[in-house]
Amino acid sequence: MKNNHVFIEKLRSSGLRPTKQRIEICKLLFDRKDTFHFSISDLENNLENLSNKKISLATIYNTIHAFREKGYLKEISINSDKTYFDTNTSDHHHFFDESKKKLIDLNDNDLGKIKIKKILPGKKIKSVEVLVRITNDK
Amino acid sequence: MKNNHVFIEKLRSSGLRPTKQRIEICKLLFDRKDTFHFSISDLENNLENLSNKKISLATIYNTIHAFREKGYLKEISINSDKTYFDTNTSDHHHFFDESKKKLIDLNDNDLGKIKIKKILPGKKIKSVEVLVRITNDK
DNA sequence: ACACTACATTAGAATCATTATAAATTATAA
DNA sequence: TTATAATTTATAATGATTCTAATGTAGTGT
Ligand SMILES: [Mn+2]
Ligand SMILES: [Mn+2]
Ligand SMILES: [Zn+2]
Ligand SMILES: [Zn+2]
Numbered sequence: 001m002k003n004n005h006v007f008i009e010k011l012r013s014s015g016l017r018p019t020k021q022r023i024e025i026c027k028l029l030f031d032r033k034d035t036f037h038f039s040i041s042d043l044e045n046n047l048e049n050l051s052n053k054k055i056s057l058a059t060i061y062n063t064i065h066a067f068r069e070k071g072y073l074k075e076i077s078i079n080s081d082k083t084y085f086d087t088n089t090s091d092h093h094h095f096f097d098e099s100k101k102k103l104i105d106l107n108d109n110d111l112g113k114i115k116i117k118k119i120l121p122g123k124k125i126k127s128v129e130v131l132v133r134i135t136n137d138k
Numbered sequence: 139m140k141n142n143h144v145f146i147e148k149l150r151s152s153g154l155r156p157t158k159q160r161i162e163i164c165k166l167l168f169d170r171k172d173t174f175h176f177s178i179s180d181l182e183n184n185l186e187n188l189s190n191k192k193i194s195l196a197t198i199y200n201t202i203h204a205f206r207e208k209g210y211l212k213e214i215s216i217n218s219d220k221t222y223f224d225t226n227t228s229d230h231h232h233f234f235d236e237s238k239k240k241l242i243d244l245n246d247n248d249l250g251k252i253k254i255k256k257i258l259p260g261k262k263i264k265s266v267e268v269l270v271r272i273t274n275d276k
Numbered sequence: 277a278c279a280c281t282a283c284a285t286t287a288g289a290a291t292c293a294t295t296a297t298a299a300a301t302t303a304t305a306a
Numbered sequence: 307t308t309a310t311a312a313t314t315t316a317t318a319a320t321g322a323t324t325c326t327a328a329t330g331t332a333g334t335g336t
Contacts, residue, residue: 017331017333021284040323056287057323058325059284061322062285063284076217078215081321081322082322082323083322095256110254111253111256112250112254115249117250118248120272123233123272124274124275125270126236126272127271128268129270130268132266133263135264136260136262156303157302157314159314194316196316197314197315199294219293281332282332286327286328286329288327289326290325291324294320294322295318296319298318299315300313300316302312302314303312303313304310304311305308305309305311306309
């Protein structure tokens with residue numbers, strides 16, 4: 001249970017004004033032990049339930065995009081209809097459970113080293129993402 | 139320059155009726171030496187230009203989805219606004235040039251082996267996709 | 277405390293890729 | 307040829323995301 005002050009500082013230190021909406025979203029996203037994955041609609045639901053205040057959808061999008069730009073969140077690529085975000089911003093990869101539509105972290109020791117041997121002149125690597133799609137056995 | 143008969147057989151052999159729309163799309167997708175990547179809107183444009191006949195957008199979607207289900211096409215995951223397809227259906231990975239919004243194949247020798255050491259009980263791996271995002275240097 | 281201004285929130289509209297609908301057409305088998 | 311199911315099509319619907327423009331608010335300076 002973190003103090004709001006922690007989030008106010010976090011926001012201020014990256015040039016974002018600590019509004020009550022942003023603090024509320026911070027509490028839902030960052031006031032917990034484990035990182036997790038969510039979609040905008042997940043977040044929307046959690047804000048309606050766990051929290052009481054009503055935050056407009058536009059603000060939810062604005063905030064999540066601001067947080068992503070500030071490096072508080074990672075955007076995860078699944079060619080699904082919706083975008084997923086990750087509060088784990090470290091370099092890591094994912095299982096995507098197609099049955100449950102859920103992302104699961106792959107830690108460094110869950111995956112061998114990825115070596116990219118091809119180099120394109122004039123280009124630099126921005127990120128390397130591994131997505132392992134899984135489904136129910138049988 | 140393949141004969142239409144090739145495509146008629148291809149379609150029939152997988153239980154798809156060889157309509158003129160499907161044959162036309164086959165010609166654009168499979169009547170060439172190199173494989174390539176495309177979006178639905180790319181294909182729509184090519185059908186309008188290179189080919190003369192008008193094929194409705196619904197049919198383009200239907201056909202591409204049918205071809206994907208039959209294994210003629212691979213769907214590529216980029217969290218972009220649109221879905222990309224690949225006429226190279228072999229197991230391979232990609233660069234995605236964020237500047238040009240273009241996919242580039244990574245061959246087996248361009249990438250070290252991917253080892254997944256984590257196993258989830260009751261789940262099986264459906265696919266492993268590596269996406270290397272690149273941008274212009276400097 | 278007050279006023280100013282840039283930043284932020286908001287409801288609602290717009291966008292746009294994709295999917296659904298339902299009527300007309302066509303391929304194929306009987 | 308006729309019957310049937312598959313396919314095409316125009317068009318509407320969907321749904322995530324972005325845009326707009328009006329209103330509200332946080333921080334700064336007086
Ligand atoms: Mn899709
Ligand atoms: Mn996006
Ligand atoms: Zn993760
Ligand atoms: Zn490819």
